[in-house]
Amino acid sequence: MTTTQSAITAPAAGTPAPRRRRNTGDLLVRYAFVLPAVLYMIAFFGYPIIKNVVMSFQAYDFSTFFNGKAPFVGLDNYAATFSDPIFLRALGNTALFTVGSIAGQFVLGMALALYFRRRFPLSGFLRSLLLLPWLLPMIVSAAVWRWILEQDNGALNAFLTGIGLIDDPIPWLTSSDTALIAVIMVNIWLGIPFNVVLLYSGLQSIPEELYEAGQLDGATGWKSFWHITLPMLRPVVSVVLLLGVIYTIKVLDLIIGLTGGGPANATQTLATRSYEMSFVEFDFGQGAALSNILILIALAFSLVYLRANARAAKNG
Amino acid sequence: MSSAPWSAPQHSAAVVPGGPRRPGRRDLLRAGLAVPPLAALAGCGSGGTSGDPNAIRIVDYYNTPADDVAINGTFSACAEELGLTFSRERVPGDQLIAKVLQMGSSRTMPDLLMLDNPNVQQVAESGALASLEDYGLTAEGLTPAVADLGRYDGTLYGIAPTVNTIALFYNVQLLEEAGVQPPTTWDALRSAAEAVTTEGRYGIAFSAVANYEGTWQFLPFMWSNGGEETDLSGEGVLGASQFWSDLVRDGLASRSVVNWKQGDVMDQFKAGHAAMVVNGPWNIAGLEADTPDLEWDVVTIPVPTAGGEPVAPLGGEVWTVPLTGDEDKQRKAAELLKAFVAPENQLFMAGERSTIPGDAEAARRFGEENPDLSTFVEQVATARSRTAKLGPDWPRTAKAIYTANQRVLVDDTDPAEAFDEAARTVS
Numbered sequence: 001m002t003t004t005q006s007a008i009t010a011p012a013a014g015t016p017a018p019r020r021r022r023n024t025g026d027l028l029v030r031y032a033f034v035l036p037a038v039l040y041m042i043a044f045f046g047y048p049i050i051k052n053v054v055m056s057f058q059a060y061d062f063s064t065f066f067n068g069k070a071p072f073v074g075l076d077n078y079a080a081t082f083s084d085p086i087f088l089r090a091l092g093n094t095a096l097f098t099v100g101s102i103a104g105q106f107v108l109g110m111a112l113a114l115y116f117r118r119r120f121p122l123s124g125f126l127r128s129l130l131l132l133p134w135l136l137p138m139i140v141s142a143a144v145w146r147w148i149l150e151q152d153n154g155a156l157n158a159f160l161t162g163i164g165l166i167d168d169p170i171p172w173l174t175s176s177d178t179a180l181i182a183v184i185m186v187n188i189w190l191g192i193p194f195n196v197v198l199l200y201s202g203l204q205s206i207p208e209e210l211y212e213a214g215q216l217d218g219a220t221g222w223k224s225f226w227h228i229t230l231p232m233l234r235p236v237v238s239v240v241l242l243l244g245v246i247y248t249i250k251v252l253d254l255i256i257g258l259t260g261g262g263p264a265n266a267t268q269t270l271a272t273r274s275y276e277m278s279f280v281e282f283d284f285g286q287g288a289a290l291s292n293i294l295i296l297i298a299l300a301f302s303l304v305y306l307r308a309n310a311r312a313a314k315n316g
Numbered sequence: 317m318s319s320a321p322w323s324a325p326q327h328s329a330a331v332v333p334g335g336p337r338r339p340g341r342r343d344l345l346r347a348g349l350a351v352p353p354l355a356a357l358a359g360c361g362s363g364g365t366s367g368d369p370n371a372i373r374i375v376d377y378y379n380t381p382a383d384d385v386a387i388n389g390t391f392s393a394c395a396e397e398l399g400l401t402f403s404r405e406r407v408p409g410d411q412l413i414a415k416v417l418q419m420g421s422s423r424t425m426p427d428l429l430m431l432d433n434p435n436v437q438q439v440a441e442s443g444a445l446a447s448l449e450d451y452g453l454t455a456e457g458l459t460p461a462v463a464d465l466g467r468y469d470g471t472l473y474g475i476a477p478t479v480n481t482i483a484l485f486y487n488v489q490l491l492e493e494a495g496v497q498p499p500t501t502w503d504a505l506r507s508a509a510e511a512v513t514t515e516g517r518y519g520i521a522f523s524a525v526a527n528y529e530g531t532w533q534f535l536p537f538m539w540s541n542g543g544e545e546t547d548l549s550g551e552g553v554l555g556a557s558q559f560w561s562d563l564v565r566d567g568l569a570s571r572s573v574v575n576w577k578q579g580d581v582m583d584q585f586k587a588g589h590a591a592m593v594v595n596g597p598w599n600i601a602g603l604e605a606d607t608p609d610l611e612w613d614v615v616t617i618p619v620p621t622a623g624g625e626p627v628a629p630l631g632g633e634v635w636t637v638p639l640t641g642d643e644d645k646q647r648k649a650a651e652l653l654k655a656f657v658a659p660e661n662q663l664f665m666a667g668e669r670s671t672i673p674g675d676a677e678a679a680r681r682f683g684e685e686n687p688d689l690s691t692f693v694e695q696v697a698t699a700r701s702r703t704a705k706l707g708p709d710w711p712r713t714a715k716a717i718y719t720a721n722q723r724v725l726v727d728d729t730d731p732a733e734a735f736d737e738a739a740r741t742v743s
Contacts, residue, residue, distance in 0.1 A: 263722050
């Protein structure tokens with residue numbers, strides 16, 4: 001923005017007389033360009049967030065929609081949220097889900113990105129196949145995975161028993177011990193394309209000379225990965241991880257589609273619980289309180305992201 | 317990692333080396349696009365009072381072709397007779413309540429609104445519905461429990477032209493081969509299930525999923541065992557939960573019941589993975605279409621001891637007249653509704669949609685004409701409304717019930733412990 005500004009005002013500097021008029025005109029034009037975006041932000045981001053915050057201090061329920069009455073209840077909704085026995089479980093599940101998903105997506109995504117760095121026949125084609133999970137509507141993926149993970153007739157158990165890895169079918173989605181793991185597995189599958197695409201494009205920008213120089217100094221294989229690839233990739237890695245966290249922490253559709261938060265709340269996260277509160281129990285006040293907590297957590301990570309981004313821009 | 321994957325490369329463009337972000341044409345376009353919706357926002361709120369005083373707006377969730385044709389045909393005939401016109405909006409089933417809330421807050425309620433019966437009391441409590449008795453509609457002739465579906469605080473707010481319930485479907489061939497009779501008691505159900513359970517096939521399947529369907533399927537077991545929704549930690553409720561739990565623990569029913577909705581349960585039946593299933597008449601059409609060779613029959617849901625009365629929950633949709641502020645329209649909508657729910661229309665819609673007429677006399681006739689559905693007719697006669705006792709509090713209790721059953725079936729929690737907590741959450 002700053003560069004454009006000076007670029008526009010610079011020619012005007014030599015001619016003092018029309019300067020003022022032209023500047024105000026410029027200013028108006030500039031604001032006119034910014035205005036739609038500002039209005040858009042206020043209407044579609046600012047208003048909902050403020051409304052959500054206000055709602056979390058109100059008894060906002062089913063009848064509110066008809067009679068418009070939403071009495072102010074102070075911190076009651078937050079108190080109810082924190083004393084809800086499912087809250088702690090949902091918080092823990094959210095942490096496990098996020099950490100597990102990100103770790104899996106990142107490691108596998110990095111491995112695949114490195115693999116595709118080498119050019120080989122059909123590598124472009126295979127790389128585009130990797131994007132497939134992205135192209136499928138989430139609800140379709142969830143439905144298909146529900147079949148695959150089915151305990152008695154699912155493909156995964158049939159495969160695992162077939163190759164003799166397990167004797168008894170694993171109750172992937174029907175036991176509270178495995179359901180969260182299964183949901184994380186599916187989410188890793190979904191997240192790999194995102195990681196591969198970003199990491200791969202990051203790898204492209206590392207100059208080949210660095211590796212050649214490294215080779216002369218004896219840095220090959222793992223050494224070159226640790227001392228050349230990873231440091232050069234750091235800005236991209238931090239973005240991938242932070243965006244991953246922000247996207248993963250609020251995943252709702254996948255969990256609703258796979259388990260609905262069950263069995264017995266084993267896959268309940270802050271996002272699913274908030275949805276349940278608002279749209280199943282119609283306690284929109286408490287649902288809003290819960291989602292505000294979620295927003296705060298995501299916001300914390302967003303700030304880290306923005307700072308990292310600014311630093312990367314300065315260095316780059 | 318899930319939503320808005322498209323936005324990821326965009327955000328990252330700022331840091332991926334070699335890709336400085338340039339405000340492109342798309343950004344300008346997006347900014348420009350923001351304005352029209354705002355203008356549109358300002359336009360709403362004035363209320364959707366359409367010009368034609370004889371045009372009735374209807375909202376329902378009848379989306380399947382069979383339902384749609386039957387409902388539309390009936391409304392067409394009735395509207396023509398009364399000199400009215402109508403327009404129907406079909407909403408996806410699981411989004412109806414959200415839609416109702418939206419319409420409620422924007423004062424755009426339709427003239428006729430269909431509601432799933434467990435929600436009627438909640439909506440009525442909010443003061444959004446007109447009393448039907450004010451317009452001369454009564455519950456006369458309806459099976460008493462069906463009349464209850466549309467009542468709140470003694471006032472009639474809605475009428476269900478047809479209703480449904482659940483019963484036990486069984487695979488005739490499998491039971492015959494095993495030499496067992498269709499079960500009528502819990503003991504008989506267990507031994508029949510034992511007799512037909514083999515590798516790759518369970519004796520019985522039902523839905524214990526973590527939503528209202530799971531509770532709906534549990535109710536016949538709970539009620540016929542003397543359990544009450546007002547006493548969740550009572551013996552009757554615990555016994556029924558234990559019965560389900562034993563079926564799963566002993567391998568007569570799959571552990572997957574905790575994840576199966578009723579459609580999934582029917583799929584198990586079609587695929588031959590379950591010999592008996594708890595299900596409803598709305599799935600019969602699909603069953604016959606997908607597996608025409610499968611020979612099946614239906615009995616009422618088995619009861620704890622011989623001679624006990626099966627008590628099943630009543631399902632079905634209730635038609636209401638929302639308060640729109642247009643008294644004349646409300647009166648006309650009520651007239652249309654009155655014609656729509658006439659017994660001969662009930663018979664027609666019941667036949668087309670495999671449901672049971674709400675009118676007691678029509679139901680009796682329907683049972684005679686449709687022996688296939690006679691079990692459901694019988695079950696409906698003694699069925700109970702889910703909201704008769706708890707009214708608007710039912711949804712909360714229903715959630716407590718399915719949550720407790722999940723704990724029992726998934727974690728082998730003792731029913732007493734799970735339902736004690738359920739009772740606490742609703743108290």
